[in-house]
Amino acid sequence: MGGTTKATATEIEVAGHMVRLTSPDRVIFPERGFTKAHVFGYYIAVGESILRALRDRPTTLQRFPDGIAGEMFFQKRVPSRGVPPWVHTARISFPSGRTADELCPADLAHVAWAAQMGTVVFHPWPVRAGHVDHPDELRIDLDPQPGTDFVDAAAAAAEVRALLDELGATGWPKTSGGRGVHVYLRIAPRWTFTEVRRATIALARELERRRPDLVTTAWWKEQRGERVFVDYNQMARDRTIACAYSLRATARATVSTPVTWDELPDVDPDEFHLGSVPARLAERGDPHAGIDDAPWDITPLLEWADRDAAAGQGDMPYPPDHPKMPGEPKRVQPSKDRDRPR
Numbered sequence: 463m464g465g466t467t468k469a470t471a472t473e474i475e476v477a478g479h480m481v482r483l484t485s486p487d488r489v490i491f492p493e494r495g496f497t498k499a500h501v502f503g504y505y506i507a508v509g510e511s512i513l514r515a516l517r518d519r520p521t522t523l524q525r526f527p528d529g530i531a532g533e534m535f536f537q538k539r540v541p542s543r544g545v546p547p548w549v550h551t552a553r554i555s556f557p558s559g560r561t562a563d564e565l566c567p568a569d570l571a572h573v574a575w576a577a578q579m580g581t582v583v584f585h586p587w588p589v590r591a592g593h594v595d596h597p598d599e600l601r602i603d604l605d606p607q608p609g610t611d612f613v614d615a616a617a618a619a620a621e622v623r624a625l626l627d628e629l630g631a632t633g634w635p636k637t638s639g640g641r642g643v644h645v646y647l648r649i650a651p652r653w654t655f656t657e658v659r660r661a662t663i664a665l666a667r668e669l670e671r672r673r674p675d676l677v678t679t680a681w682w683k684e685q686r687g688e689r690v691f692v693d694y695n696q697m698a699r700d701r702t703i704a705c706a707y708s709l710r711a712t713a714r715a716t717v718s719t720p721v722t723w724d725e726l727p728d729v730d731p732d733e734f735h736l737g738s739v740p741a742r743l744a745e746r747g748d749p750h751a752g753i754d755d756a757p758w759d760i761t762p763l764l765e766w767a768d769r770d771a772a773a774g775q776g777d778m779p780y781p782p783d784h785p786k787m788p789g790e791p792k793r794v795q796p797s798k799d800r801d802r803p804r
């Protein structure tokens with residue numbers, strides 16, 4: 463990596479491409495004093511590891527051109543003008559049927575270019591460019607509800623690990639950058655979004671049966687209680703999660719950080735931030751380094767889904783921005799459902 467400087471702009475070579483960094487002193491994280499140059503440098507420092515999470519994946523960019531205290535927007539379409547000719551895109555389709563050409567990182571220069579554009583958070587789809595309708599990543603999002611915290615999400619993740627061990631599957635945990643925990647499974651790109659979401663629901667229901675005191679699948683907040691919600695709709699089409707090594711738009715500039723199963727119960731997610739993660743990565747290596755080695759066959763989860771359907775547990779509500787899906791129950795908050803038995 464090398465470069466030349468003119469005024470406040472710098473031309474930096476990244477992965478064989480020249481990426482222009484402008485306004486490097488612009489403050490992005492006011493509480494910590496981290497600037498645009500810090501964000502840019504962070505993404506270069508974690509390059510190989512964040513590429514493992516982003517390479518060839520259509521990616522939505524969460525941009526903060528004036529820092530996290532300013533305007534924020536999600537960019538799903540790469541502009542038709544002003545984009546370097548080497549930038550790769552992939553066409554994806556939304557539940558509405560509309561399409562978009564999203565950034566599809568082929569190398570670290572794509573990540574650096576996005577950082578130059580004010581991107582703080584990277585939200586990749588769970589698909590690759592060659593199979594945009596068939597996920598290769600099953601994502602389990604463990605979301606602590608009011609009255610619970612990271613320690614509860616970590617405990618729920620331990621239950622996920624035990625269940626996956628029984629199935630012969632390998633889960634890869636990371637912090638969310640907040641109070642939650644994400645567990646990823648690499649899978650073969652053979653199944654549709656609908657099928658992978660169905661498999662995720664089956665897994666979530668089994669967790670709930672085993673630990674009803676700790677885990678809930680209730681879509682409606684009024685029914686969740688003080689438990690950890692398994693957000694199965696993160697596997698619905700066009701729902702994304704901040705990737706491994708992505709910064710989060712938090713005051714501390716936290717990072718969604720891969721961890722080992724053994725260290726997960728004892729980590730403090732607030733200690734994983736822009737200033738600390740590159741050193742951790744250099745010292746310990748990437749806990750997700752082997753994530754692509756052995757894609758798993760989700761057939762056992764689909765068999766559980768068939769079992770649940772036969773027992774009267776069919777589909778669950780989709781996000782409100784999705785069209786009504788076949789077999790989906792009513793999207794009515796239980797307390798407002800006039801037809802619900804009292």
